Amino acid sequence: MTTTPARLVRADPGPPYEITFDGRPVPALPGQSIAAALWAAGILAWRTTRDSGAPRGAFCGIGACHDCLATVNGRPNRRACLVPARPGDVITTQKGTGHDDLAV
Amino acid sequence: MTTSPSEHGAPPGSTGDDPPCDLAVVGAGPAGLAAAVTAAGLGLNVMLLDAGERPGGQYYRHPAPGLRAARPQALHHHWHVFARLERRLRAHTTTGRLRHLPGHHVWTVLPEQPAETRQSAPAPAPVWRLHAVADEGPGAGSEDGGESPVTVRAHTVLLATGAYERQLPFPGWTLPGVVGAGGAQAMLKSGLVLPGRRTVVAGSGPLLLAVAAALAAAGGTVPAVVEAADYPSYAHRPAALLRNPGKLAEGAAHGATLLRHGVRLLTRHAVTAAHGTARVQAVTVERLDRDWRPLPGSARRIPCDALATGHGLVPQLELATALGCATLRTADGTPALDLDGEQRTSVPGVWSAGETGGIGGAELALAEGELAAYSVARALRGTRLPPRAAVLRGRRDRLRAFGEAMATVHRPGVGWTAWLDDATHVCRCEEVPAGAIREAAGELGARDARTVKLLTRAGMGWCQGRMCGPAVACLAGAEPAPDRRPLSCPVPLGHLAALPGAGPPAQAPPPPQPPAPADR
Ligand SMILES: Cc1cc2nc3c(=O)[nH]c(=O)nc-3n(C[C@H](O)[C@@H](O)[C@H](O)COP(=O)(O)OP(=O)(O)OC[C@H]3O[C@@H](n4cnc5c(N)ncnc54)[C@H](O)[C@@H]3O)c2cc1C
Numbered sequence: 083m084t085t086t087p088a089r090l091v092r093a094d095p096g097p098p099y100e101i102t103f104d105g106r107p108v109p110a111l112p113g114q115s116i117a118a119a120l121w122a123a124g125i126l127a128w129r130t131t132r133d134s135g136a137p138r139g140a141f142c143g144i145g146a147c148h149d150c151l152a153t154v155n156g157r158p159n160r161r162a163c164l165v166p167a168r169p170g171d172v173i174t175t176q177k178g179t180g181h182d183d184l185a186v
Numbered sequence: 187m188t189t190s191p192s193e194h195g196a197p198p199g200s201t202g203d204d205p206p207c208d209l210a211v212v213g214a215g216p217a218g219l220a221a222a223v224t225a226a227g228l229g230l231n232v233m234l235l236d237a238g239e240r241p242g243g244q245y246y247r248h249p250a251p252g253l254r255a256a257r258p259q260a261l262h263h264h265w266h267v268f269a270r271l272e273r274r275l276r277a278h279t280t281t282g283r284l285r286h287l288p289g290h291h292v293w294t295v296l297p298e299q300p301a302e303t304r305q306s307a308p309a310p311a312p313v314w315r316l317h318a319v320a321d322e323g324p325g326a327g328s329e330d331g332g333e334s335p336v337t338v339r340a341h342t343v344l345l346a347t348g349a350y351e352r353q354l355p356f357p358g359w360t361l362p363g364v365v366g367a368g369g370a371q372a373m374l375k376s377g378l379v380l381p382g383r384r385t386v387v388a389g390s391g392p393l394l395l396a397v398a399a400a401l402a403a404a405g406g407t408v409p410a411v412v413e414a415a416d417y418p419s420y421a422h423r424p425a426a427l428l429r430n431p432g433k434l435a436e437g438a439a440h441g442a443t444l445l446r447h448g449v450r451l452l453t454r455h456a457v458t459a460a461h462g463t464a465r466v467q468a469v470t471v472e473r474l475d476r477d478w479r480p481l482p483g484s485a486r487r488i489p490c491d492a493l494a495t496g497h498g499l500v501p502q503l504e505l506a507t508a509l510g511c512a513t514l515r516t517a518d519g520t521p522a523l524d525l526d527g528e529q530r531t532s533v534p535g536v537w538s539a540g541e542t543g544g545i546g547g548a549e550l551a552l553a554e555g556e557l558a559a560y561s562v563a564r565a566l567r568g569t570r571l572p573p574r575a576a577v578l579r580g581r582r583d584r585l586r587a588f589g590e591a592m593a594t595v596h597r598p599g600v601g602w603t604a605w606l607d608d609a610t611h612v613c614r615c616e617e618v619p620a621g622a623i624r625e626a627a628g629e630l631g632a633r634d635a636r637t638v639k640l641l642t643r644a645g646m647g648w649c650q651g652r653m654c655g656p657a658v659a660c661l662a663g664a665e666p667a668p669d670r671r672p673l674s675c676p677v678p679l680g681h682l683a684a685l686p687g688a689g690p691p692a693q694a695p696p697p698p699q700p701p702a703p704a705d706r
């Protein structure tokens with residue numbers, strides 16, 4: 083039996099639930115962040131940059147780089163590495179970044 | 187005028203009007219956790235604020251409860267240490283001695299009585315206000331993920347904000363599938379996922395071995411660990427190594443895992459380019475000279491579908507520097523807090539522990555956190571330091587020496603900039619190419635990261651220079667400056683407007699005003 087991270091730590095999560103990414107169904111395990119669910123489905127990019135339109139996804143994995151920004155249920159600029167996936171979440175590729183109401 | 191928590195999730199008693207607690211700890215990593223439970227055990231009232239949803243920080247990052255991992259220790263050394271800390275955390279939370287506020291990012295700390303706090307005479311303990319956003323998590327922010335402002339008052343503050351990864355860019359490093367080495371580790375530990383099937387691990391520093399070992403143990407293939415430094419150069423620091431058998435054992439354990447999985451360790455090599463279009467498909471590895479300059483003719487390609495990369499860690503200092511805490515340079519040129527024998531910063535009433543005082547690992551962070559708690563109790567209660575403090579101090583000195591030895595070995599060589607071509611985006615957020623930074627540093631005469639930032643926008647994006655800062659400083663020909671960020675994280679403008687109007691304290695920077703970079 084091949085090793086997986088879940089087998090290594092003997093994880094026994096409940097059944098996966100479904101979220102969607104750009105309309106495509108993606109399974110998520112209870113407790114996984116949106117980024118983790120997307121990685122598990124082999125999806126590594128869910129944002130394009132403002133200037134060059136280059137694809138980006140999770141980089142730092144800990145909420146620091148903001149490369150993983152996604153639009154979640156219509157709300158832009160959510161850090162996918164931090165936000166837990168919830169049943170029925172609708173994730174869409176975020177084009178550019180809306181700096182709107184945040185100061186950095 | 188004070189900030190007020192929203193009805194959602196904000197803990198009671200955090201409106202900014204409550205009596206101050208004895209100690210507010212920022213960061214629930216090994217350092218902050220050890221400090222918080224020790225202080226609570228000594229009878230202090232403690233608030234523990236952490237940006238993360240679960241305690242543990244980077245080292246003890248672990249799967250969410252929903253994943254129901256029966257053996258989280260398979261991804262951790264010393265899991266029992268964390269289990270014990272967590273038990274104590276729960277016990278003190280139950281008695282009300284300690285309040286843990288997860289999902290709270292502290293964006294600034296301000297003194298309430300700036301005038302009196304700088305005298306060294308036994309003035310009354312100052313009161314600090316910690317402003318946080320409670321965000322994005324189910325336990326903290328509101329249902330729709332909105333953030334709510336929270337203010338905590340405290341007589342003393344311990345900053346245990348840890349570190350972030352130093353990134354040195356190379357062509358292709360912005361491709362999907364290229365992830366931080368610590369980031370890959372964090373995603374694995376918390377979400378039980380791998381970035382790809384074949385992950386090259388590259389950069390510099392002992393963390394690479396831990397990451398490669400974890401990826402391999404979790405079923406990933408690691409074609410190579412590519413380390414820019416020379417491990418044999420550890421042999422030049424025998425004293426620090428021999429006095430730290432625990433550290434050697436940990437390294438040996440990682441080494442054994444790598445051996446078992448047939449992972450190659452290439453020292454004095456670097457990944458100097460990542461290739462692919464939609465995602466990384468291969469990397470170029472080159473041999474380096476002593477200064478990390480690639481040796482001509484040594485390039486070869488390694489096919490892979492992910493690359494985990496990082497070049498050591500950088501202390502996260504912005505809360506401390508905004509308070510005016512003095513810094514020093516560690517052996518690799520990185521700024522860290524200047525702390526005394528009891529973990530006190532140069533600002534009375536503010537302590538720090540863990541990676542903020544220089545990179546040294548979890549065991550050091552634990553020792554420092556505990557030591558700091560004894561010191562805080564002594565300052566507030568006039569009690570004496572227990573004999574254990576001397577033991578902790580000895581441990582700290584020994585582990586600090588080890589950290590310094592490591593930093594010396596892994597100090598980035600000046601030749602790394604030869605990996606860059608002019609088109610490589612050095613600043614990921616604002617997509618500023620190396621050519622523009624070189625131009626700013628050359629023709630335009632910029633001599634530090636700050637000037638480069640003003641000229642090119644490098645470091646002006648959402649990560650606030652955490653990803654590109656060390657690289658930009660290097661391209662500008664400067665040693666990296668201590669972190670300065672008016673806000674520790676992006677903050678809704680409404681929260682800023684709600685800050686008490688008393689004006690900024692003497693040691694703090696002026697109220698943050700940089701408008702968010704405009705959308706173009
Ligand atoms: C991404 C990453 C992964 C790592 N993985 C490993 C590993 O697998 N093995 C290993 O040996 N070492 C690892 N390290 C090294 C790590 O620094 C450890 O040595 C150890 O966790 C340090 O403990 P600490 O308590 O000093 O800081 P940390 O463990 O980093 O804890 C700091 C805590 O402070 C919180 N924080 C920071 N700023 C704020 C703020 N403004 N407001 C609120 N909370 C804040 C953070 O969320 C974090 O929980 C990693 C480091 C990084 C950056």
Ligand code: FES
Nearest residue numbers: 141143145148163
């Ligand atoms: S991956 Fe860096 S913020 Fe999410």
